[in-house]
Amino acid sequence: MRVLRLSLIVLLAFLISVSIAWASEDRVNKSISGLVWSTGKEGGLFGKSHSEEPVDLNDNDELDGGFSSLDGMLQWAIGHSDPAKLKDAAKSMQRLSDDELKQRQIEIQDLMEKLRMPSDAELMKVAIDDLNNISISLEDRLRALEELLVLVEPIDNANDLNKLGGVAAVISQLDNLDLDVRKLAAWVIGKASQNNPVVQNQVLELRTLAKLMKMVRSDVVEEATKALYAVSALIRNNFDGQKIFYAEAGDLMLKDILSNSTFDIRLRRKCVSLVGDLAECQLENTDKSELPFFSDHSFLKAIVDLALSDDLELQEKSLATIKILLQLRTTDASTFKDSCALDNALEKMRMQLRQLMEEEDQREYAMDVEILRREVELIFYKKLENVYHMATFSL
Ligand SMILES: *[C@@H]1O[C@H](CO)[C@@H](O)[C@H](O)[C@H]1NC(C)=O
Ligand SMILES: *[C@@H]1O[C@H](CO)[C@@H](O)[C@H](O)[C@H]1NC(C)=O
Ligand SMILES: *[C@@H]1O[C@H](CO)[C@@H](O)[C@H](O)[C@H]1NC(C)=O
Numbered sequence: 001m002r003v004l005r006l007s008l009i010v011l012l013a014f015l016i017s018v019s020i021a022w023a024s025e026d027r028v029n030k031s032i033s034g035l036v037w038s039t040g041k042e043g044g045l046f047g048k049s050h051s052e053e054p055v056d057l058n059d060n061d062e063l064d065g066g067f068s069s070l071d072g073m074l075q076w077a078i079g080h081s082d083p084a085k086l087k088d089a090a091k092s093m094q095r096l097s098d099d100e101l102k103q104r105q106i107e108i109q110d111l112m113e114k115l116r117m118p119s120d121a122e123l124m125k126v127a128i129d130d131l132n133n134i135s136i137s138l139e140d141r142l143r144a145l146e147e148l149l150v151l152v153e154p155i156d157n158a159n160d161l162n163k164l165g166g167v168a169a170v171i172s173q174l175d176n177l178d179l180d181v182r183k184l185a186a187w188v189i190g191k192a193s194q195n196n197p198v199v200q201n202q203v204l205e206l207r208t209l210a211k212l213m214k215m216v217r218s219d220v221v222e223e224a225t226k227a228l229y230a231v232s233a234l235i236r237n238n239f240d241g242q243k244i245f246y247a248e249a250g251d252l253m254l255k256d257i258l259s260n261s262t263f264d265i266r267l268r269r270k271c272v273s274l275v276g277d278l279a280e281c282q283l284e285n286t287d288k289s290e291l292p293f294f295s296d297h298s299f300l301k302a303i304v305d306l307a308l309s310d311d312l313e314l315q316e317k318s319l320a321t322i323k324i325l326l327q328l329r330t331t332d333a334s335t336f337k338d339s340c341a342l343d344n345a346l347e348k349m350r351m352q353l354r355q356l357m358e359e360e361d362q363r364e365y366a367m368d369v370e371i372l373r374r375e376v377e378l379i380f381y382k383k384l385e386n387v388y389h390m391a392t393f394s395l
Pocket of ligand 3: 262
């Protein structure tokens, strides 16, 4: 035990002496960040590299920004220490009494505290400086964006991003020739804007929405889905953003993607969710007049058709969106019946879901979707009844 403790103390002492040498060279900012990031490069810091990113970007916990700073330092120290020197140091340590050892321990603890890790703001600043540095390598540029992706997750950090010049720096990466850089930049913008009106408006002021909407049309699915993720995050519950979105023919973009089965299923899922968000925003703000887009026949039909998709997740998202659309004042129940055949679709879905419930691994999800389907059915027939009621009444 004593030997183990001794060698740990020696190691720490060595590590600290190295770190102090750095600090005295006035490089503490850069060198400590460099140290942490070099562990990140090997996959120890962020857990995942950009090439292994998960498919669904709405997942908020796919990256967890835990900086294992002390561990990273130790790893580095072990990798960089000179075995001969360590041995010498260990020998001299062994001659110390218990009291002297305890004293050493306290000194080391004090030193460790002084050597605090750089703050998130400092880390963001370094990443932003890297983005603004035109001579940096592609690999470093990608890493800077990956770091920002993790760093902007907490709302306080996202709010600091613009003060540090980060919003403009990330947006400028959308013009990069490298696909991965553009993709990551869109992802960072989306993550920083999510449920954050401050950042939403900062990004919107830099006229970024149109550019992101163009990216949604990219032939590369990964770029298109990340761009759509950013677009959704920017206009969610943001009327200024939605105004720009419609002015840039966002409704046509949604209609195209929803009604054309050649588009990737992930993109179509995100589109349906976005329509649901936009419709919900209308529903919650009754003082705003409803957009004609929401009662467009071909658009509604596209969504009802998607509810019959083989993809259960798309089916569920479509149902949830139909449920909201049905509750808007300007949508017409008879349109849902006559143009979209919602009654037939709901019946078909009921049978599909009943079959799915026979399958052990699908049962629970299928039951949830069935509950949602019944809710939609209820709202639909009630709305339809009102139409007939009104018709009779006016006779
Ligand atoms: C770290 O960098 C920041 C900004 O570049 C600077 O203000 C600060 O004084 C530096 N800290 C140290 C310990 O050098
Ligand atoms: C820009 O990046 C290059 C290459 O990594 C580096 O040598 C240079 O110091 C950086 N410039 C600034 C201003 O940080
Ligand atoms: C569907 O989208 C593809 C491109 O993804 C396009 O080439 C095709 O013309 C579209 N089809 C229709 C009917 O709009």
